[in-house]
Amino acid sequence: MSITQDIDDVLAYIKEASPGQDEFYQAAHEVLYSLIPLLEQDSRYMEFNILERIVVPERSVIFRVNWIDDQGKIQTNVGYRIQFNSTIGPYKGGLRFHPSVNLGIVKFLGFEQIFKNSLTGLQIGGAKGGSNFDPKEKSDNEIMRFCQSFMSELYKHIGKHRDVPAGDIGVGAREIGYLFGQYKKLTGEFDGILTGKGLNWGGSLVRKEATGYGSVYFAQNFLEACGKDLKGKKCTVSGSGNVAIYTIEKLYEFGAIPISCSDSKGTIYHEEGIDLLRLKTIKEMHHDSLESYADIDCSCVYTPVRDYPKDGHAVWDIACDVAFPSATQNELTLRDAKKLKENGCILINEGANMPTTAEALKFIRKTDILFSPGKAANAGGVATSQLEMSQNASMAQWSFEEVDIKLRQIMKNIFKMAYDTSVEFECEGDLVTGANIAGFRKVADSMIEQGAV
Ligand code: NDP
Secondary structure (H helix, E strand, O other), X not given: OOHHHHHHHHHHHHHHHOOOOHHHHHHHHHHHHHOHHHHHHOOHHHHOOHHHHHOOOOEEEEEEEEEEOOOOOEEEEEEEEEEEEOOOOOEEEEEEEOOOOOHHHHHHHHHHHHHHHHHOOOOOEEEEEEEOOOOXXXXXXXXXXXXXXXXXXXXXXXXXXXXXXXXXXXXXXHHHXXXXXXXXXXXXXXXXXXXXXXXXHOOOOOHHHHHHHHHHHHHHHHHHHOOOOOOOOEEEEOOOOHHHHHHHHHXXXXXXXXXXXXXXXXXXXXXXXXXXHHHHHHHHHOOOOHHHHOOOOOOOEEEEHHHOOOOOOHHHHOOOXXXXXXXXXXXXXXXXXXXXXXXXXXXXXXXOOOXXXXXXXXXXXXXXXXXXXXXXXXXXXXXXXXXHHHHHHHOOOOOHHHHHHHHHHHHHHHHHHHHHHHHHOOOOOOHHHHHHHHHHHHHHHHHHXXXXX
């Protein structure tokens, strides 16, 4: 049987066994097809049935989360923890609290996490979790009660050598604090079972900034490899959460001009450059909508979602040199990709997980636009989480500079590994292929070495 036939069979199996999990199917399709050059070179992966094994999570935990709202009413949400692959280390991956969370989304994120974690060069397996709970417009007490209830089930499945969750969309320092407090109460142990912790109780400096900073380091490495750099480049950024904010901060340090940000309600275009302090005040302090950014007298333009182009997002209509999609999955469509090309964009650097739709990616890969896949470009967050785990294990606290230097080096290594692998497989600069093969090969080789478990 041919390799493509084998891949098609695995994908057909996923579709049949996991109906309605479109995002998972999209992620698996992209990864498996990009592995063809490796599978042609080394027959062991087919012999040991690695493709069929790697698309099935080792464990899926789905649980009910009951919590009491401020009116005294019992509310119910669904919690998930998908422990996808622990071949190269304990499970690691974030928790997402967002109404769109379902099994398919958590599985796509967990699947991507396997290869991302492998690319970091650190010993961490892949997992992801979360809930369809919406933290927006909930009081602090409601969020605390939800987190406590969520952890009352999750604590049975995690551990410092077993599974160490972190934050993601809707899960920041506040939620990690409530989750950690409940874990400690239930177990009586002060263990490093979560990352993204507060600095007073085991957190690491730079963890908050790591994904955004890492994304910019990655972009700079890619541009340098092509004889260019970020200085003076106009950059569009989508999102206005953790990843977007620290992408914007680091872009300024590199002398670039970040000219946009967005949220679920609209997009800001600020030609002179996003006012970082104003953005942090609105989003980090007040958890408010970006609409208020435009209230203050400035030359910025606010486009509400209702005025977005059909099948697209206003943020990608803004002419830029480099685009940093940093909000959520499938936020950059085929129409958006064509617009970026038309406007002369030279690099799309994914800060979010799978922000580019399958059709858009297919189009981009046929153009001369450089493309950094999220599993490589946004791996700085999980890499710094692992640095937090190292500090916890050795009871040490490294300085901001120490962690940042390590992060910079890790991003350089990830870029080099993805780039060198693309050269090895004769598709120089195709980092989708390079990152997928490099991430997969380490896990697959380890699966073979560990036998059929
Ligand atoms: P945050 O919750 O801090 O911010 C998310 C941002 O994206 C917000 O601006 C939010 O707008 C916007 N957003 C979320 N969902 C949608 C949607 N359906 N439509 C439009 N806008 C939306 O999350 P992060 O910044 O942490 O995460 C952003 C991306 O980066 C995600 O894909 C995540 O998986 C990925 N990532 C995050 C890492 C981390 O360390 N935090 C690590 C690696 C990847 P609003 O405020 O209006 O909801």
